[in-house]
Amino acid sequence: MKRQEAIEFAREAHAGQVRDHSGDPYVVHPLRVADRVASIPGASEAMVVAAVLHDVVEDSDVSLAEIAERFGADVARIVDGLSSKEDKSLRRVERKAAEVARLAAEPAAVQSVKLADRIDNLRDFPVDVKKVRRFLVKAYLPESAVLLDSLVDADAGVRAELGEVIAAVREAVEAEG
Numbered sequence: 001m002k003r004q005e006a007i008e009f010a011r012e013a014h015a016g017q018v019r020d021h022s023g024d025p026y027v028v029h030p031l032r033v034a035d036r037v038a039s040i041p042g043a044s045e046a047m048v049v050a051a052v053l054h055d056v057v058e059d060s061d062v063s064l065a066e067i068a069e070r071f072g073a074d075v076a077r078i079v080d081g082l083s084s085k086e087d088k089s090l091r092r093v094e095r096k097a098a099e100v101a102r103l104a105a106e107p108a109a110v111q112s113v114k115l116a117d118r119i120d121n122l123r124d125f126p127v128d129v130k131k132v133r134r135f136l137v138k139a140y141l142p143e144s145a146v147l148l149d150s151l152v153d154a155d156a157g158v159r160a161e162l163g164e165v166i167a168a169v170r171e172a173v174e175a176e177g
Contacts, residue, residue: 002045002071006052007031009070013060021126029120030054036116040155047109050078054117057083081110082117096143104150111154115162118144122165127172136173141166 010027017026034051037043049071056062057079064083068076085102086095103114122144125132148162 002049002075003034003052006034006049006071006075009062010052010056013056013062017059019124021124021129021132026055026059029124030056032120033113033116036119036158037113040112040116040158043112043155044074044109046072046074046078047113050075050082050109051113051116053079054082054113078109078113081106082114092139096146100143100146100150103147104152108153108155111151112158115147115151115154115158118147119158119162119165122162122169125169127169127176133173133176136169141170141173 007027010030014026014030018024019026019029030052033054034048037051038048040047053067053071053075057064057067064076064080067079081103084099086098088095090098103111106114122140125136125140127133127136144162144166148159148166151159
């Protein structure tokens with residue numbers, strides 16, 4: 001029941017937003033992440049609902065307090081753990097290193113949702129676009145590998161899947177030249 005309420009809430013919060021590369025309505029991304037999280041053995045309802053809501057605080061005017069009030073403290077705690085807190089004035093490499101260090105200290109639920117999010121993001125990149133390939137090779141694939149190595153408390157199946165997706169995207173990028 002909470003999941004359906006979260007889906008409607010996310011649809012409203014992400015209304016008018018689109019995914020950068022595909023042009024799809026943004027809400028399709030958190031819904032795919034939530035589906036992946038729901039397939040984790042023993043995943044709690046809070047994990048699935050947080051996956052639906054994972055970008056709402058960062059990408060809209062919804063507050064963490066509103067998430068807690070509507071969906072409970074457990075959901076808010078996971079969403080908070082997934083929300084970027086790093087100083088945006090830092091260079092990307094420094095900001096991402098700080099993010100990984102913070103995430104590595106988060107509980108397994110946060111780490112698992114984060115890796116499910118990364119899997120979906122990697123699958124969404126159009127590797128046939130040269131600019132995207134450059135970004136993947138220079139930043140996103142190495143950052144993804146560091147996340148995989150660092151978030152050791154995440155669900156083993158999600159970790160294995162991320163490893164496979166990293167390898168597949170790397171292979172696709174190399175094939176494109």
